[in-house]
Amino acid sequence: MPARALLALEQIADDEDTGSAARDDLGREHGFHKLVLSAFPFNAGGMALYERLGYRTVGIYREQGRLDGKWVDTIIMEKLL
Secondary structure, eight states: OOHHHHHHHHHHTTOHHHHHHHHHHHHHHTTOSEEEEEEOTTOHHHHHHHHHTTOEEEEEEEEEEEETTEEEEEEEEEEEO
């Protein structure tokens, strides 16, 4: 996908109500079959938003990185377009 299209996906993602459908359409237009994201499991608000937008959890990376001196997990989520 061209860098401009990736940037557009990020900008559209800022508007939950109209952005979700527009982002999905743009992804399809550029041949994407799915969108994938990584999130912190302790970010309850973010997790709730991703689920509302149609993402589902597909896995957990244990101790994926360090945050504030502690190892933290990340959750991997996907949304089929």
